[in-house]
Amino acid sequence: MSVALVTGAAGGLGAAIAARLAEEHAVLLTDVDARRLKEVASKLAADGARVAHTTCDVSERASVQAAFTAAEEQLGEVTALANVAGVGMFVPFTELTEQQWDHTFAVNTRGTFLACQELLRRRDGRPGAIVNIASIGARLGMEVLADYGPSKAAVIELTHVVSRVGAPTGLRANAVMPGLIWTDMWQKTSEWLLANDPAHAGSSADKIFAGFVESMVPMRRPQTPEDIGEMVAFLLSDRAANVTGQTIAVDGGVVLT
Ligand SMILES: NC(=O)c1ccc[n+]([C@@H]2O[C@H](COP(=O)([O-])OP(=O)(O)OC[C@H]3O[C@@H](n4cnc5c(N)ncnc54)[C@H](O)[C@@H]3O)[C@@H](O)[C@H]2O)c1
Structure with missing residues (x-):
């Protein structure tokens, strides 16, 4: 059974994505919120899924590396990655602090970069698949999302880069832009x-x-968490074997890609 790693798996979208992926993969659930993570993982295990969990702060390289090692030890080598962990909060543009800017980029952008890089290093020229959760906020120029929007726009361009690096060896990377959930x-x-x-x-x-x-x-x-879980499961599966470098909006038509 292939092994998927999900970040932000204690959250609304992450838990639904992990549940959907557990239908096709063994899944390592990770999050900074240890209590909710355990609840989500216990429920999936009780439903018969092959899952494990470990806390992981995606903004810290050592924490990301430890999560991949935990997956290898408990479930097997990771071949699929869903980067779901994220933070976002409305704030008027003139009140946005550099602390909020840095924190948003540390989780949303650096966290996605670190996990993508770790998967590529560990796959070492072998196939794999990544889905990075971006947001429609990357495309709307919303005044109150001056940190969040650019952090997710960077995730989309990072996905382009990873898709180019991985393509020759069959490692795919796509982004999903959820709408309003x-x-x-x-x-x-x-x-x-x-x-x-x-x-x-x-x-x-x-x-x-x-x-x-x-x-x-x-x-x-x-939109619903299940809408997003379905798209992530598709993009991480062989059913999407020829899809890479794409950004798919699941948003009821907000953004025209
Ligand atoms: N809900 C929406 O409408 C919506 C729309 C577009 C995009 N998104 C994106 O979907 C993803 C999931 O969001 P959600 O709506 O489920 O929110 P959520 O707050 O329920 O979940 C986010 C999860 O990320 C975790 N997290 C925060 N910082 C972390 C860190 N440093 N390391 C690891 N985990 C961390 C949180 O503990 C939480 O469990 C985010 O990337 C978000 O930007 C959500």
Whole structure:
């Protein structure tokens, strides 16, 4: 059985991606949030999946290397990688601090780079597959995402580079741009808007999210973690054997790629 490593696997999207991948692979789940990670992994194991878990901070090279080693020891050599770990928070452009900028890039961009590089080093000229989770925020020029958007745009160009490096030896790399999905990330964002943006006074977090869906998504529906899991599973499988260097939006039509 092939082995997939998922970062950010304790989060809303990461847990769904890990669950979908567990239908086709043994899966190592990793995240910085040890408590939620254990809960997600225990549930998958109880459902009969071949999974293991280890904490991993993707912004630290030693932590990423340790996660790959843990996967090898507990499940076997990693051939598929889903980079899902990420952070994002609305902030007005003139209030964005260099600390938030650096942290966002450390997790979203450096973390994705470190895990991609580790997989390529360990595959050492053999086939493999990577999916990097970007975001529609990479393409929208949103004022409140001045750190997040560029950090995800960099993930897309990094994916191009990795696809070129890996192509001659059959190692593929693609990016997925999720649209609007109700996870902790959107819940915290909506709660922040409720507390800080007078335009949303008296509303509720749910209604704020629904308003973004209504105004942004041509198909007028939010996306689901399962929508993203399905696309990641496809891109990491041999069914996508001739697909590399692509960025696929799963967003109900927000971004035209
Ligand atoms: N929810 C959406 O609408 C949406 C849209 C587009 C893109 N995305 C992207 O999808 C990915 C998953 O987001 P989500 O919506 O599930 O949010 P989430 O907050 O539920 O999950 C993010 C996970 O990343 C983990 N994480 C944070 N810092 C980390 C680090 N340094 N090392 C390892 N793990 C770390 C968190 O602990 C959390 O479990 C992110 O990359 C996000 O940018 C989400």
